[in-house]
Amino acid sequence: MRISMQNIYKAFGTNQVLTGVDFELLDGEVHALMGENGAGKSTMMNVLTGLHKHDQGTITIDGNETYFKNPKEAEQNGITFIHQELNIWPDMTVLENLFIGKELKSPLGLLKTKEMKALATQQFDRLAVSIPLDQEAGGCSVGEQQMIEIAKALMTEAKVIIMDEPTAALTEREISKLFDVIASLKKEGVSIVYISHRMEEIFAICDRITVMRDGKTVDTKAIPDTNFDEVVRKMVGRELTDRFPKRTSKPGETVLEVKGLTKNGVFRDVNFSVQSGEIVGISGLMGAGRTEIMRAIFGLDSFNCGEIWLNGKKTAIKSPDQAVKAGIGFITEDRKDEGLILDFSIKENMVLPSLYSFAPKGIIKEKSEKDFVNLLIKRLTVKTESADLAVGSLSGGNQQKVVIAKWVGIGPKVLILDEPTRGVDVGAKREIYQLMNELTERGVAIIMVSSELPEILGMSDRILVVHEGKISGELRSDEATQEKIMTLATGGQ
Incomplete structure (x- = not known):
């Protein structure tokens, strides 16, 4: 699926969040989207998936001008968004969360629980996740909830998956497994929009990067054609010396x-x-x-x-x-x-x-x-x-x-x-x-x-x-x- 967003504007009241953003996503690519907090990255993706209606600009999908009414319609058309703030129902089981709104039912309206468990187990095995399906989701750690959200997205058979800080609550082992899954999705022709502040991840798995600042697109480049310092400079509009400031305090009592x-x-x-x-x-x-x-x-x-x-x-x-x-x-x-x-x-x-x-x-x-x-x-x-x-x-x-x-x-x-x-x-x-x-x-x-x-x-x-x-x-x-x-x-x- 090929997506083009051109000259997108979006304001909330007097707060102008997007001011002429351009973004292009190609078939089967992992495209990094970076910028400081408040740069407009998530808002732009919310406009794409129909959560917010843009004020100005054009969105084309596979050459056709397309606007979704809501995220559900976007998902039905092959675009899934894994949000940074997790959409977990804490009092429902893990299995119920995975299939919420998409339950498998018999012609008589009965839940096909056995079939749903088999599909859920298949995705958890793919992610090397071990979480009891009958456990209440609220009892899971933030990292486990993140993996539930990722598994839920994988079950939609999406053509485009937007991942907003997907590894923020994951450990190195889980991150490694997620990267394996992203690589296999890419081979299947699935496109990934990867929003992250973790620079190592961007350079490890992405093909291209688009940098945003203050609601505008600053630049889009192939990953081999840029580097850490250049990306940071474009994000913040200035040089950022020393990633970790020197520790000078001396431990006391x-x-x-x-x-x-x-x-x-x-x-x-x-x-x-x-x-x-x-x-x-x-x-x-x-x-x-x-x-x-x-x-x-x-x-x-x-x-x-x-x-x-x-x-x-x-x-x-x-x-x-x-x-x-x-x-x-x-x-x-x-x-x-x-x-x-x-x-x-x-x-x-x-x-x-x-x-x-x-x-x-x-x-x-x-x-x-x-x-x-x-x-x-x-x-x-x-x-x-x-x-x-x-x-x-x-x-x-x-x-x-x-x-x-x-x-x-x-x-x-x-x-x-x-x-x-x-x-x-x-x-x-x-x-x-x-x-x-x-x-x-x-x-x-x-x-x-x-x-x-x-x-x-x-x-x-x-x-x-x-x-x-x-x-x-x-x-x-x-x-x-x-x-x-x-x-x-x-x-x-």
Whole structure:
């Protein structure tokens, strides 16, 4: 399927998002679409699939001018969109999610459950995924939910698949398997639009790249004809020196110590400590228990035994409220369901954990609150016209900045970052890394869970690797390599 979008314009109210975008997709190619958060990448694909109606411009498919009324019509015509924000129904089973709206039924209207399970198992085997089909989807990790979405798209027999940050929540092993699937789809003539901020992936699997900036197409090139620095310069409109800023803070006293933390069937005998001014990276495969350990420390989930010590004192943390009062912040990997209240404004989300500090006598000091929010918006360069806009109206990367801002705002002693740069562009990533450095310079102890090995290697002072619910090894930053981390993550020595 060959797609051409020419001179596309789209505005939401007074906010002009697309201003004359051009994009071309060829048969059987993997085409990268890159740009900073808010550049208009997802909006352009939403226009193509009929979610948004464009204001101006032309869309042709296989030479015919074509406009879809809605995403379902686009899917019926062979174009499937795997969105960055997952469309999972948490109270339904994995199988029900895979076939929602596309259930197989007998002439009498009875579900062909056995046939659906066989098709689902076939796609899961293709992706090397092992998730029980009768499990509630809400009980799956974000990475598992992502694989469910990918499997769902593969079952549509699409001619074009749009993937928006498909690997953001996946581990190296799952990413490798997805790349194998993309290669086989390409051989079958399926075209892929690949939206990602992970530069290594773009250069590994894509044929061409289109770069967008501020709602416009900057350039389209064959991958062999460009390089990392040129792409970054076109994305951000400036040179971006040093991908990972140099770590200068020196670890001080132990702030957080975890002793023998165990949750039956999830993780066991977890022991580690974090010092002030230190970044401890947590690596491991999906399902290894990394996030579950962090949730237990923050009081979101219970555990069977073990101790948590803060500043040399044993602490009982049984709820997030107690964790916040103790000086612990937690930036969750699931920003949509756990990190933000999408209908609330940017301001309301940012002040939520520290609201009482603005209302010591029950009355909110509006000027102090406004100054606090504006400072955070400026510091984290959140792209918005107003702090009063609903946070759900922001791009995914800017939503992530709001999540980080609200926890930075409490002045934490310990900050847990679970996939802090998921879905964030290369320029914004560096801003987050610089903020992490600033926090550690002030003595904040940071725990960073990440599936991106370059990020783990580039920002950690020490690296802990989790395998099957247990810490399988610890590496200093000066001795760590991707190979050593993966060896420990897969149970090796």
